[in-house]
Amino acid sequence: MSTSQGDPVANTGTPGVTLELEGAAVRLGSRTLWSGVDLTLEAGRFMAVLGPNGVGKTTLIKAVLGLLPFSAGTVRVLGKPPGQENHRIGYLPQRRRFDPGLRIRGIDLVRLGEEGDRWGTPLPGARLFSARSRVREAHVRDVIDLVGASAYASRPIGQVSGGEQQRLLIAQALVRDPALLLLDEPLDGLDLPSQTSVTSLISTICREQRISVLMVAHDVNPLLPYLDSVAYVGEGHIVAGTPEEVITSDTLSRLYGTCIEVVHTADGRLAVLGQPQERASCHGSPYEPVAAIGGS
């Protein structure tokens, strides 16, 4: 690929890689949120974006969508600069709850995800006359089936529960057959059973449809069984890699400048414990893991 004499591959990034950041930085006003970020997300892989509030997790998603500019570095989203391939990206923004009085059905919202950017007006009975709209309609129903939302897709969106809304919104993001899903805190505000079922749904879609997923989340522990890689966002920097590489007391404590303990549970799982109160004990040996993590 270094032989770039009009080689188209040089312009489309590495094959099989959905998202590629090299030395990327984002500046909001005069403040650099983070810089020198290297991150790679391969096709069909599931990556979680983690970190405290206000460090720029949502900003990362928006920059990948091209809604905010990167101030430095090389970024390829589906082989192109950000913002050019958005029709192949499914996006689920942060914390959307629909007004209970909003008279739009879940299925309409899902359908808008597929056709909402086309000019024209939805006509009643279009399915009776157009084979193309019948095909589209079947696709919309398939996707709603896939996320298990068929039972309540015909109810007004404001009148279904938070977890049900989230499934419909995932269907909305999926309906355009994306190669990349950008999910901004899809588990926020959901009860524990819904969190687990939505996470396993996303993981299934990721593997079976070979869709890359970049998902912002608060708590890594319930996600760990499903993740291929993680990106921890800290003050000024992002560390990305496999959970084994990144989730070490060493790396996390250095990123956040506080003592973070990573423990290895008896059944071979990782658990991350933040303990800001015990900062002093960490200071004595800043790079020594509090608990070693073994292989998986």
Next chain:
Amino acid sequence: MTNLLQTLTQMLAYPFMVNALEAGTIVAIVSGLIGWFMVLRRQSFAGHALAVVGFPGAAGATLLGVGAAYGYFTFCLAAALVIALLPRAGGSGRTDESAVTGTVQALALACGFLFVSLYHGFLNGIDALLFGSFVGISQGQVTALLVVGACVLVTLALIGRPLLFSSVDPEVAAAGNVPVRALSFVFLLLLGAAVAEASQITGTLLVFALLVAPAAIAQTVTSRPSVGLLLSPIIALIVTWGGLTLAYFWPYPIGFFVTSLAFGGYVAARVAAGLVRRRSKSAW
């Protein structure tokens, strides 16, 4: 039955009644469709502001000796432009916006009243401007309503789907390359035109009888966008034709009849929706 037909034919023998029905039909269709989006987008307050600004426009135009219709269109569209261009701080500047709009509304009403009192020969015209009238709609006015209405409907037909998307889900729409801001700008202009049209039948203060009520009834009855977009103008048509017919037979203002029919329809729709919901709940 033959009696009713006879009276209806009789009613249609008057050119002023034919003009009123034609104007009412155009206005009802435009209001029903634009109103559906206005209710969905929660922009009723903006719609009301536009209507109030139309009042001094119409009064001023009458004072200058040009038709009130010109005043409605000019002022409503200009006000729509101003609201569309108001800077919005990250989408959360609504409280500020409503304060500005409220202040301007008061001034607009006062100016309208001033223009009316400056025009001495304009005796009961203020009632017509505020509460609607159907006598004295000229053929020229009908043509103007038709041309503006056609422009509004063609534009709406072109932008309907992306407008729906950006109304219910602006963030995802923007990420999917839908021009959300431009659409909201265009929609305000369409709303300005629709308000100016409706004002000419229902008057400034009663535009909501045609802009809000039919759309609200349609959205209570159905949550399917395509069905709602069909139902809303049909309800507006029924309300308008009914109001015109009643106003022909009884010596009371048309605004009252149109508004009462719209209100009755809304109450009936809410009660029916409540009953259906209760029945489906008790079935569990």
